[in-house]
Amino acid sequence: MTTTRTLAAIRFGYGLPLPEIAPAGADAMLAMLAGPDLAAKQWPIMGLPQMAPILTKLRQIKNEGRDDPALVALRNALLAEIGQAAHDAQRATFTRSLAAPDGFRERLVSFWADHFSVIAKNPTETFMPFALVEDAIRPHLTGRFGDLLTAVTLHPAMLLYLDQSDSIGPGSRLGKKKSKGLNENLARELIELHSLGVGAGYAQADVTQMAKLLTGLTYNPKLGLQFDPRRAEPGAETVLGKSYDGDGLAPIRAALADLALRPETAQHIARKLVVHFVSDQPDADLVAAVAAAYAGSGGDLLASYTALLTHPAAWVPQMEKARQPYDFIVASLRALGVAAADFQALPYKHLQGQLLNAMANMGQTFKRPGGPNGFPEEAEAWITPQGLARRITWAMQVPQRLVAALPDPIDLAQSCLAERASEALLWAVARAEDRKQGVGLVLASAEFNRR
Amino acid sequence: MDRRQFLQGLGCSLAAYPLMTTVTLAGSDGGRPLGDHRLVVMILRGAMDGLDVVQPQGDAHYAALRPTLLNPQSTDLDGFFRLHPGLGDLMPLWGAGQLGxxxxxxxxxxxxxxHFAGQDMLEAGTGMDVPIRQAKDGWLNRLLQSQTGLTSETAYAIGREAMPLLAGAAAVRNWAPETTLLLSPQARLLFERVYHDDPLFQQAALEAMELADAGDLNAAPTRKVKGGVKVDDVERLVDYAAGRLRQDTRIxxxxxxxxxxxxxxxxxxxKALTRLQHAILRLQTGLGPEVWGKTVLLAMTEFGRTARENGTAGTDHGTGGAMLMAGGALRGGKVYGQWPGLAEADLYxxxxxxxxxxxRDWAAQTLRGLYGLERAVLEGSVFPGLQMGSDPGLLL
Structure with missing residues (x-):
């Protein structure tokens, strides 16, 4: 028998023991999720507007040339500031996952950050993946998907990552003058990954038309998103059978809103949510229930999450998913009793060496998936011989460097797995040669690595 | 019976053979059923621009399509195609007939x-009649399924990420170089017990225990750079592959x-070409002349890129592209394939x-040449639905 509390913690959060005041059932989880985003306030991360002065100065220097030694020094100092902001953001992200009572919210943030993956392409962009989360994902986490999709698509992090900021309508004023033109990268992923899904019935013409519709979107370090009419392809574009005409952002917003309301999008988002939280072979009824809630509410995400959490198929006791390396490391920290304050005080070189590098070796480089499709979901993609060897080694070696005293392994098994600690695990832990090995057995066990 | 049902049926019946579901110990020689030839397959993820790598400068339309990408430092291959300078160090191989x-x-x-559906199809080796993500195994695994007497040492998928190309019912090795796993005999015994009831963990742990070398956990990673491009990870992959291929591994x-x-x-x-070139030359060195002489390397990508440059001095996702082949067993020094032309009406x-x-036809011809596979097996199970053309004579 697995309790609802255990499933809530492990399947929909970052594991046991739950933080104080954390909800332990569907209704309480949804009630907390409907409330304010307390973790964002408690462990703040800057958004792009706060970074604008630094990015603006960097752009000025780039325009002034690279040879002046004073400018080189200034550039390095500014890059160091960005690097520091990114390090702070990494730490705050881990801390929220580790300690926030609203664990389901943090898991959802992680889900959407992966759905809308952006990857820094150069040192000036290292902060961008975090800015996208703060500016676009967290504020729209429980609202309508159309608003989330719009906020993300129009965010400079996405415009830069998928090259939209350089795309120019071939018939636009700039396009005619400079013989520059389209880049369809964002348009394609917007349809294929972010909304309809690759299985939906769209054609290359829809991608090309969407790319033309998106021209004009560009990024200015000082002002953020800008619509530059000199880059915008003149005339109307037809995407998925509907024509979009007019000036400025309005037709782009209209197209994004329509994408969000497509039935294929409801199906795609519902399936992805169920696959992420419940099973790589998702239950058809559960997907249908989430898709129906999405479609029936005009893409309301809280309604969709409600359909997920209130369906019995979401609470089956079988743990089919594997914790991804980030989840594994956060859950381990929590199991070991690392408190938010301890984590905040961890020297950065340990955060990097013991956690981030370890994650990368397990196959998940933090905020750097292989491409815009994010990290794989399948348990088989993570529990490989090489990936599991890294988890076992980490579980045996690293905990002693993170806490002053290792817990008793039997107590650890019971506190982080509750009734899911199997007899075989307890049998083995009792026969461990030392405490370090016992802790390693618990954290590397199949029970701990499944959710 | 449609091909999808056929594939699924195939997977079921083959799973019944015990040799395909167990991992056997390294070195247990099954009589070398694949012979002495080696096959290395590199998946170039992200869609390599074949038109820029092997440039059809003899085509009158090429220059106009590629205004900023035309590269005067490219090297003539055959009077029609020129090689991107990023692969320039491979010209001696071309001259020796070991690059094509x-x-x-x-x-x-x-x-x-x-990209993602394209890579799925490239690795599944199926056609458009099999829905995306419905293929359960990769074509290299189905090649192994068609053979008897193999050991799990026969084929290796190397690196941190998954290789659907080699996934499936036939036992293969999955490993990332320089992974360590130091376990005392007691710890090993306890882990075997802990994982006993979860087949995914049990299998992965068993293989890890067999494969891990007891290296130094705290060894500092080297950061080797070639022409400003990081190549240490490539070297680790290739060196590991070469080490295995010199022994019992064939794929x-x-x-x-x-x-x-x-x-x-x-x-x-x-940058990407530097890494590819380094991988090929390093593999040649690592295998040594004798094994390199029995080797074919295929570097394949999910699709090509647009014939025209896009508006940002790059190229967008396209269709036709190029495959690179190398190795001492190759009849290289040649650009194979029929050139369709680049006039607008000739484009896809x-x-x-x-x-x-x-x-898939070129891959199938390579498998036939290396391992003597029957056409019926290649067209029926390795690449279901493929109709192979006549033998292009890819191998010596």
């Missing part, structure tokens, strides 16, 4: 131009990424290089 290309080729994947597969060149391709593509959908061959 297929141009204007592609998988059967068409129209959606999704190795790994990925190289970094080919998605939407913007600033003239600066970005050379008036935008992409028209594929004139199925890339």
């Amino acid at each position: 290309f297929v141009h204007a080729t592609s998988t059967p994947y068409r129209d959606k131009r999704s 190795a597969a790994f990925s190289l990424s970094g080919w998605d060149s939407h913007r600033g391709q003239a600066a970005g593509l050379p 959908a008036r935008r992409d290089l028209m594929p004139t061959s199925d890339v």
